[in-house]
Amino acid sequence: MKFKELPSVKDQIKKCVRCGRCRTVCPIFAEIKNETAAPRGHVFMVQMLRDGVVEPDNSVYERLGNCLLCETCSTFCPSGIDIHELNAAARSYITEQKGSPGKHLIFDKLWCNPALLRMSSRMMWGAQTLGLQKLARTLGLTQLLPGDLPQAEKILTQVPRRSAREQLKEINPARGERKLRVGYFLGCGTDLFNPEVALAAVKVLTHNGCEVVIPRSMKCCGLPHVANGKLGTARELLRHNIREFSALKLDYIVTDCASCSSALSRKNLQFVLGEEEFSRQGIHFADQVVDLTVFLLEILKIDTKTLKMAGPFRVTYHDPCHLAKAQNIRQQPRELLKLIPGVELVEMVDADRCCGGSGTFSLTHYDLSSRVLDKKMENIKATECEVVATCCPSCTMQLQHGMARHQYPARVLHPVELLARAY
Ligand code: SF4
Ligand code: SF4
Structure with missing residues (x-):
């Protein structure tokens, strides 16, 4: 769907009454303290973009990019405006007009291919001894990548040698009688950077009677793409994942990752796929997706009688x-x-x-x-x-x-x- 036709862009902007409530809760406005960085300022900027008052260029993208897409503003807006969706739609509109080769390489090629992504994380693991910054400079990647890679090195310090997919089987049988057949949506972050979370999740789920299926064909949930102006690629990823998981005849699809479960929720599917496509095929899939803690507590009602001390x-x-x-x-x-x-x-x-x-x-x-x-x-x-x-x-x-x-x-x-x- 075209940017100007998106329901959030077409219908929601006019509901802004400029009350400023969103400003009071925005963690970025609290730091920058400038109206252009406020959610209200973003709504105004998207309106100007829609009306052709400003050009879809990098300066507008940078202003809209001063946002975590944390959704705090959207939950507080009395007019019910999905401010984060407006922002994401505008980023995508600008990227369509002014795409960069670095972004294309990372989000359309690398991040859509789990094998390539795993290979990159292995390179990062190898680079820990050499230094990511030095490796990236050697490969000329600092010219291609968005953001400040030397700084990123401080965050990407502990890349495990083996991903969760490399440590877990595709089908993990239930211990004892099988109660449910559950798909595990293994997000990129858990798979590559926190595999021990996936090992723990599979242990707890199988212990409580779940057969856990981790489809090898699954790809990223698409949220990084939504955040980086790649709505079209996010749409392709969602279509792929819906197709793959729907073929497996699962009782539920669980995920340990908050970003994945929100990316696979009804609300986000409606935004990324559009209402028409969502109605045709997204509903059953979205209704099967459950956050792991909700699943363990409310659906599986885990056995707590045999729990031993984990602490103190x-x-x-x-x-x-x-x-x-x-x-x-x-x-x-x-x-x-x-x-x-x-x-x-x-x-x-x-x-x-x-x-x-x-x-x-x-x-x-x-x-x-x-x-x-x-x-x-x-x-x-x-x-x-x-x-x-x-x-x-x-x-x-x-x-x-x-x-x-x-x-x-x-x-x-x-x-x-x-x-x-x-x-
Ligand atoms: S809270 Fe909503 S209505 Fe109020 S200024 Fe922010 S976007 Fe506009
Ligand atoms: S989504 Fe963006 S604009 Fe809204 S509160 Fe979070 S950081 Fe601020």
Whole structure:
């Protein structure tokens, strides 16, 4: 669908009453304190883009790029405007007019091909001894890649040698009687950077009677593409994943990753595929997708009688934006943590405030992202926790970077990793 015809662009902009409520909650506006960086300013900018008052060029993209797509503004807007969707649609419109070879290489080629993506992460693992910055310079990649790669090196410090796909089978049988056949949507972040989360998830699911299918043909959920002006590629990825998972006759599709479950939700499918295509084929698929903590707690109702002590750990929970704001999932991860013997859950102030990670944002906007992170770290440190639990690999990487940056020795784990220790 054309940019100007998108429902958010066509119908929603006119609902903005310029009340400024979105500004009061935006973590980026809190740092930049300039109207052009405010959600309201973005709405106005998209309107000007739509009406041809400004050209779809890099300067407009850069202004709109000062946004985490965290959805906080959208949840607070009294007019119900999906501000993050407007922003993503505009980024895509500009990228269509002014695409860059680096973006094309990364998002249309590399990030659509799981084997190539795995090979790149293996190169990164190898590069850890040489230094990513040095390797990238040697290969001339600094000319091609968006953002500040030398800074990104600080975040991509711990690339595991083997991905989750390399460690897990395609079909993982249930222990004992099979209750459910479950597809596991293994996102790129968990697969390549946090494989231990996937191992823990499969352990807990199979222990509780699930046969876990990890289709080798699955690809990225498309959220990094939505964030980087590649809506068309995101659409292709969604179509592919819907086709592949639908052929498997599954009872549910679970994912440990907040970004993946929000990318595969009804709301995002409607936005990326368009209402007409969504109605034809997206509904059943979207309704099968469940966040792992919700699935374990409310659908599977896991066996807690045999749990052993996993701690003692003083644990605080960080709400990923794509779980709390995009899907209103807040209580289930906490309830799950409370079930684990040895876990003492302590709440931090503003637990649902963005950590500044937001997928590729921390790579493309390192300094700004770090300023948002520093605020989160102060709230984490005040809890005196030993573990920060969260349900998103992007948040995990960002918070791990925060621990190193602030020399605070807490570990960052998915709740399912603590749960797996108790079985
Ligand atoms: S909260 Fe909504 S209506 Fe108010 S200024 Fe922001 S976008 Fe406009
Ligand atoms: S999505 Fe988040 S960062 Fe972007 S404008 Fe809205 S509140 Fe600010």
